[in-house]
Amino acid sequence: MRSFRRGGPGSLPRAVTLGFALVITLGGLALSLPYCSNGHRAPHPLDAFFTATSATCVTGLVPVDTATQYNWLGQLVTLLLIQIGGLGYMTAGTVLAVMLGRRLYLRRMVLMAGERGEMQLGDARTMARYIFRFTFLCEGLGAAVLALRFSRDFPLGKAVAFGIYHAVSAFCNAGFDILGRDFGAFASLGPYAGDPVVTAAVSLLIIFGGLGFVVVAEVSRKREWASLSAHAKAAIAYTVILICLGTALFWALEAGNVRTLGRMSFGRALASAYFQSVTPRTAGFSMFAQEEMRIASVLLGSVLMFIGASPGGTGGGIKTTTLAVLLAMVRAFTRGSEEVTLFERRIPVSTVNKAVGLTLVAGTLVVLATTILAATEHMIFPITSYAKAPLFLLFEVCSAFGTVGLSCGVTPNLSAVGKVVIMLTMFAGRVGVLTLLLAAAARRPEKVHFPEGRIGVG
Numbered sequence: 001m002r003s004f005r006r007g008g009p010g011s012l013p014r015a016v017t018l019g020f021a022l023v024i025t026l027g028g029l030a031l032s033l034p035y036c037s038n039g040h041r042a043p044h045p046l047d048a049f050f051t052a053t054s055a056t057c058v059t060g061l062v063p064v065d066t067a068t069q070y071n072w073l074g075q076l077v078t079l080l081l082i083q084i085g086g087l088g089y090m091t092a093g094t095v096l097a098v099m100l101g102r103r104l105y106l107r108r109m110v111l112m113a114g115e116r117g118e119m120q121l122g123d124a125r126t127m128a129r130y131i132f133r134f135t136f137l138c139e140g141l142g143a144a145v146l147a148l149r150f151s152r153d154f155p156l157g158k159a160v161a162f163g164i165y166h167a168v169s170a171f172c173n174a175g176f177d178i179l180g181r182d183f184g185a186f187a188s189l190g191p192y193a194g195d196p197v198v199t200a201a202v203s204l205l206i207i208f209g210g211l212g213f214v215v216v217a218e219v220s221r222k223r224e225w226a227s228l229s230a231h232a233k234a235a236i237a238y239t240v241i242l243i244c245l246g247t248a249l250f251w252a253l254e255a256g257n258v259r260t261l262g263r264m265s266f267g268r269a270l271a272s273a274y275f276q277s278v279t280p281r282t283a284g285f286s287m288f289a290q291e292e293m294r295i296a297s298v299l300l301g302s303v304l305m306f307i308g309a310s311p312g313g314t315g316g317g318i319k320t321t322t323l324a325v326l327l328a329m330v331r332a333f334t335r336g337s338e339e340v341t342l343f344e345r346r347i348p349v350s351t352v353n354k355a356v357g358l359t360l361v362a363g364t365l366v367v368l369a370t371t372i373l374a375a376t377e378h379m380i381f382p383i384t385s386y387a388k389a390p391l392f393l394l395f396e397v398c399s400a401f402g403t404v405g406l407s408c409g410v411t412p413n414l415s416a417v418g419k420v421v422i423m424l425t426m427f428a429g430r431v432g433v434l435t436l437l438l439a440a441a442a443r444r445p446e447k448v449h450f451p452e453g454r455i456g457v458g
Contacts, residue, residue, distance in 0.1 A: 027052030036074030055081035057430035060175025060284030060405015067180030086172025086314040142167035170205035175284020175405030193287035194268025210309030234324035235310040246277030259292035280304035282315030284405020291408040305402035316403030325355040400425040
């Protein structure tokens with residue numbers, strides 16, 4: 001914080017990183033207490049800190065089932081971590097300050113603006129109020145709808161608790177569920193596969209949470225496609241494209257698989273394919289066992305998780321807008337154009353460079369983490385599925401980096417080394433790449449210009 005007060009270039013990323021680390025530490029300590037576990041059987045400390053990391057990074061990968069391991073107090077701790085992690089710890093603090101009518105100091109506004117990545121400093125107070133209203137409106141409506149649906153299967157009080165928990169988890173793109181004690185450990189939303197109410201409510205919460213607060217605010221303010229910014233158009237267009245394309249591909253690949261969609265009626269299978277296309281966008285809920293999917297579907301899910309949500313939302317990944325810029329760059333290259341354009345707007349070279357750099361850093365991180373797991377975790381796979389092991393490990397790493405939470409059954413069986421690798425990947429997916437971009441943006445431009453050098457590529 002000393003360098004932040006002096007305005008050092010690394011102060012803002014450092015403050016954001018330390019803030020998330022502090023929340024994870026406090027959450028891990030709380031979940032390690034026996035009072036948070038069923039029967040006062042405290043989990044292994046590494047599992048408690050893994051769960052705290054997953055909740056704060058709104059991922060959803062868990063080494064122990066949340067419902068069977070933790071009691072109501074432990075589940076409340078995970079819910080608070082999810083809410084703080086989804087909104088961002090500094091945004092949550094700013095929202096609280098606005099609620100209390102306290103003055104927003106410049107340092108807090110700077111941190112919040114940097115954490116969200118695309119807000120202007122002067123918009124911090126207005127955006128904080130909008131985030132608060134929009135978040136709790138969505139979560140409240142989602143909780144009400146889910147509670148009504150769950151009331152058909154559970155007592156009213158339990159249905160309301162389930163509705164609130166899963167609405168917050170869905171909007172924050174966390175993927176945590178507490179249905180394990182009633183339907184079996186790691187059940188997720190499998191018992192409601194293809195259910196129209198659950199599918200619609202949860203998927204809409206995921207989509208709105210993943211679009212980004214700035215995009216939703218802009219749409220609600222302008223309400224016309226032509227007047228939207230290129231950022232908003234890219235986020236919306238590529239969200240729709242990925243959902244539609246993913247639905248079609250998952251349906252085509254899994255309709256004949258009796259272990260996934262093939263055992264369902266046409267309507268429920270189509271709804272489940274749609275949900276399976278939405279949930280890799282950093283949500284982590286599932287309606288069937290991911291390890292039962294065909295190899296092509298596992299690979300497709302990995303790609304969708306690597307892409308992730310949109311900037312400023314509650315999800316991870318390289319972001320839909322990054323994909324839009326990369327594809328626009330490829331289009332410009334194939335046409336021999338020196339300018340990258342998107343929705344009739346010229347994209348700055350600095351933005352293109354950041355998109356390329358972000359993707360390279362993210363890809364390197366995923367490959368490195370997968371390689372380490374392949375070296376340390378090969379013993380957890382039976383010989384019959386050993387051929388699928390590398391793909392399952394890649395799926396798990398993409399899920400961690402994209403802060404998704406989908407799993408092919410790998411996470412509960414990881415060694416201590418494997419759990420640490422996944423924890424670091426989750427943390428990097430939620431904080432690390434953002435930190436690198438903020439650090440790069442904070443540096444002063446180079447004043448030294450070197451002679452041009454020509455290098456052959458391709």
